[in-house]
Amino acid sequence: MIPLENFLILSGILFATGFYGVLARRSAILILMSVELMLAAVSINFVAFATYLDGEAFSGMIFALFVITVAAAEVGLALGIVLRLFRERRTSYVDAADSLKW
Amino acid sequence: MLERLPLPAQFDRIIIAGGTAVALVLAPIVLVLLGLLIGDQISTPEMVFWLAFTVIVAGALGTVLLPNIVHAALSLIATLLGVAGIYLLLASEFIALVQILVYGGGVVILIIFGLMMTNAQDDPIVTDGSQKPFAFIVALILGSVFVAAAIDAEWGAETAAVIPFRDFGARLFRDFLVPVIIVGVLLDIALSGGIVNARAPREPEAESEAAS
Numbered sequence: 001m002i003p004l005e006n007f008l009i010l011s012g013i014l015f016a017t018g019f020y021g022v023l024a025r026r027s028a029i030l031i032l033m034s035v036e037l038m039l040a041a042v043s044i045n046f047v048a049f050a051t052y053l054d055g056e057a058f059s060g061m062i063f064a065l066f067v068i069t070v071a072a073a074e075v076g077l078a079l080g081i082v083l084r085l086f087r088e089r090r091t092s093y094v095d096a097a098d099s100l101k102w
Numbered sequence: 103m104l105e106r107l108p109l110p111a112q113f114d115r116i117i118i119a120g121g122t123a124v125a126l127v128l129a130p131i132v133l134v135l136l137g138l139l140i141g142d143q144i145s146t147p148e149m150v151f152w153l154a155f156t157v158i159v160a161g162a163l164g165t166v167l168l169p170n171i172v173h174a175a176l177s178l179i180a181t182l183l184g185v186a187g188i189y190l191l192l193a194s195e196f197i198a199l200v201q202i203l204v205y206g207g208g209v210v211i212l213i214i215f216g217l218m219m220t221n222a223q224d225d226p227i228v229t230d231g232s233q234k235p236f237a238f239i240v241a242l243i244l245g246s247v248f249v250a251a252a253i254d255a256e257w258g259a260e261t262a263a264v265i266p267f268r269d270f271g272a273r274l275f276r277d278f279l280v281p282v283i284i285v286g287v288l289l290d291i292a293l294s295g296g297i298v299n300a301r302a303p304r305e306p307e308a309e310s311e312a313a314s
Binding site for chain 2: 004006007009010011014018019020021023024025027029030032033034036037040043048050051052053058062064065066068069070071072073075077079081082083086087092
């Protein structure tokens with residue numbers, strides 16, 4: 001039987017990797033993909049806790065379902081914004097979107 | 103012919119891309135062989151877990167490190183399928199199926215469409231990178247804290263039985279009815295918002311025609 005710690009360690013590594021991607025990447029779409037990694041890590045945590053600690057209630061799984069749904073909505077909206085940015089600036093790099101920077 | 107050869111500046115990105123691709127393909131094979139070799143000491147769920155672990159970590163590293171955007175998107179697919187394997191291991195088949203359907207079938211395709219439509223250039227790994235050392239340090243600290251906390255804590259956990267779909271659906275649509283409705287409205291809003299946001303801007307004369 002696999003201890004709960006293994007899943008938590010996996011999700012921690014995955015979250016940190018996604019975090020690095022968000023900070024280090026310049027292309028908006030690559031940042032979006034890194035955010036997906038972080039959301040997947042959080043979902044693993046939810047499902048692992050639901051399976052190991054929540055027994056009959058399994059609220060964590062339902063939460064993971066909601067995370068997946070919201071992530072899908074978020075990708076749809078964010079890609080619309082990236083397309084808009086590309087049309088205005090001819091690039092999808094986030095450092096091109098500096099109109100609000102003083 | 104000679105100028106078609108890769109320039110010195112591109113060597114490192116070729117090495118990174120090739121190395122990650124080889125690692126992505128070879129790691130599961132090596133792990134399966136290793137599992138066959140030491141099959142007596144390690145149980146099947148553990149073998150599956152470490153297989154998924156390797157696929158997820160290698161895919162995540164490929165997603166954040168590969169300079170070619172399409173390669174990064176393909177690594178993302180590998181990672182998300184590995185996460186679906188983890189869900190299977192955690193006795194929640196429904197979440198695993200939804201994960202494959204929504205991510206493998208929807209989100210990644212959408213992202214690849216976005217890549218194609220924005221004509222995204224490769225992430226230049228030679229020219230940029232003033233932020234990368236700091237990002238690496240912060241991510242390293244964050245990951246160490248997570249791993250240390252997970253090892254340190256006392257969970258007192260025991261595995262639950264497999265949850266039948268019937269109970270899952272009953273709980274989802276009885277106890278969580280209001281969140282389900284709210285998420286439906288959210289999806290609706292995101293759909294129309296995405297369309298409005300990504301639509302091509304109207305021509306000025308069409309604008310005035312619509313006004314008159």
